[in-house]
Amino acid sequence: MTTTPLKRRGAAAAAAVLSLALVLTACGGGDDKSGAATGDKAAETRTVTAANGAVTIPAAPQRVVTIGNTDLPFIDMGGKPVGVTGVPDSDLALLPPEQRATWEKAENLGDEVDLEKVAALKPDLILVQIPDAEFKKMEKQLTTIAPTVFWGLDTEWKALAEGLGEAGNVKDALGKQKAEFEGDVAKMKQTYADVIKNTKFVNLDRYSNSDPGTYVIGDIGCVEIAQDDVGLNFPKAPAGKDPLAYESLPFEQLSKLSQYDVITYPADDKGQATQVFAPVVATNTWKALPTVTSGRALGVFCPGNNSYGAVLRYLDSLDKALATLPAKK
C-alpha cells in the first residue's frame, strides 16, 4: 500500500487564510472540445489553470476525487465526489445533513492518501489543496491516475471556490452562492452602517491545542469576512507581522478588553460558547467585564470560512447577533 501523509486540515486551512502572497490566479478556463467532433460528450475536454499550470480536464467530470481542503468546499457547491480525504469529526458535525450524507457516501481515503485506493476509484478528475511539498511527492502518481488540478495553501478562499467551481463543473451553484453572499454583505453594510462606523470590535478565540488558561485575539478565520467584507472594525496585526491569533494571552489579560465596545466569540449554532471557548466565559473576570454585563458580548457561529455556503451561515449568525446589540449610550 502506498500512502502519503497529508498536513492536518486545521493548520492547512489556517495557512491558506493567512498567506499574504496569492500565487494562484483563479482558474481560467478555455474550451478545448477535442472530443466534440466525435459527438462523445464525455470525451469533451477543457483546459484550466491552477498552481500546477494548465491542465486539460473533462468538460463534465463524473468521478471526482477531492484531496485535502477541496472536499468540503466542493461538496458545499453541490459536488458529489467519489473519494474524499479525512475530515475531523468536529468539522463533520458542522455540515448540513445533506452535505454530510454526500461526504459519507464517498470513499474515505483517510488522513494519508492511499494512492492505490485513488486509482481503484477510476477518477476522471482529482482536485487537490495541500502543502506544496506534499503535492510534489505525489504529483507524478496522481497525474498518472487522472488529470489533477492543484492549489497551494496560500490560495484565498474565494479564488479556491472559483477554481473548484470551474474545474469541478459546479459553476451554476457557485454563481448562486456568490450572488447570495454579495446580497447579504450589501444588506449588512446598509443595516449596520452606524455600527460599522462607530464601534470597536474585538474577536476572541481559543483552539483545541490552546494552553489551559489562555485565549487569543482572533484575527483569522470567519472574522476576516466580518472585517474585510462587511467592514466591521476588528483589531488586526500590522502588515508583515504574525496574526494576533498566533499569540496566546493569559486569562488575566481579559480585564484589558474593557477598551472595546463589542466582543465576539465562537459559539455553536444556538449561540452558546463552544466547548473549547467555554473556560473563558466561565471566569469571573469575563462575567465582570462591562462589555459582557451590558449585553455586548456576542457568540457567533462559524461553520467554516473556506466556502460560500459555510460563510453564508456565518453571516446569518453574525447578522442575528448584531441585531441584539443594545443601542449605544
Next chain:
Amino acid sequence: MTALTLRRPVDPGAVTVSGSRRRLIGLLLALVLLLVLLVASVLIGSTSISPAVVWKALFDPTADIDQFAIRDFRLPRTVAGLVVGIALGVAGALIQALTRNPLADPGILGLNAGASFAVSVAIALLGIRDIQSYMWFAFGGTLIVTLMVLALGSTRRGQSPVMMVLAGLCVGSVLGGAGSALELTNPDAFDAMRSWNAGSVVSRPLELIWPILPFFAIGLVLAFLVSGPLNAMALGDEVAAAQGVQLVRTRILAIIALTLLSGGATAIAGPISFIGLMVPHVARWIVGPHQRWIFAYSVLLAPSLLLVSDILGRVVMRPGELPVGIVTAFVGAPVLIALVRQKKASGL
C-alpha cells in the same frame, strides 16, 4: 611496616552544634526567600495591578475586575507552585537517597511516564477533556507504575535500588512508547498532551489542589520519618542493617512517600522534571549528607525555584507567558552548572 588504621564508619547524619546553627540560619534565609517569592507571585503578572488592589483582593474583596484576576488566576497558581514545588523537591531528595544516585529524579522510576500514559488514555480513549478529571488519572497512573516497579524490582532478598531503577526505566519506556502511539493517532490527545507535558501551574483552581493536599501531607511525614534510616543506608545496606535499620520497610515507606509526592505534583502540574534533580543537589551542597536537613531545605528551595520560574515566565514574553516547566530548566540549569564548577560534585 605499614600501619593499618581501622576507623569506625562516620554517620553522615551526625552534626555538630555549630554546624546545626549554620544550617538553621540558612534554613531561615531560605524561608524568607520563599515568603518574598510568594508575595511577588501574587503581585507580578502579565497585567499591572497595584499592590493596593492586590491587598483588597485578598483581605477586603469586592467584585472589582482586577481583584478577580488576583483571586482567580494569581493566587491559585501561587498555591499550586508552592505545593508542587515542595512535593517535587522532597520527592527528588527521596529518590536520590533511595537509589544512592545523585542524578536520579522521580522520572527514573517511570512515574512521569505512568502519569502521562494514564492521561493519554483518559483523553484519547475515554474522551475526557478537562484537567480536573484527568488529574486523577495521572495520580492513578503513578500509583500503578509504582506497584509495577516494586513487583519487578523486588527479589527474595528485598528491593535492590539497581533492580528498581532498571524496572522503572523499562516500565517507563514501554508506557512512554504506548502513550506516544495514542497521542500520534489521536489529534485531541496530541493537542492536550503537548500542553500537559510542558508542565504548568496555570488554570489549576484551588478546588483542584485541595484534594491532593492530604496525599502530600502523608508523603512529607513519611519522608521525614525515613530520613534517619536513609542516612544509615547511604553507607551501604550491610552497615545500615548492622545499625538496626529495617531495609525493606524503609524502602517501601520511602517509595510510598515518593509516589504520593511525585504523583500528586505531576497530577496538578504535569511533568516538571528539573526541580527534583537540582534542588536536592543544592541542598546537599549546603548541608552535607544529612537527609533530614536536605528534606527541610528542599521543602523551601524547590518551591522558590518553581515560583521564580513561574514569575519569569509571566514577564519575559509579555503579554504572553511561558509554561513554568520550560522556564525552570532555563533558570535551573545555569545555577546548577555554576555550582558544579565552583564546588565538588556531591556524592551520597
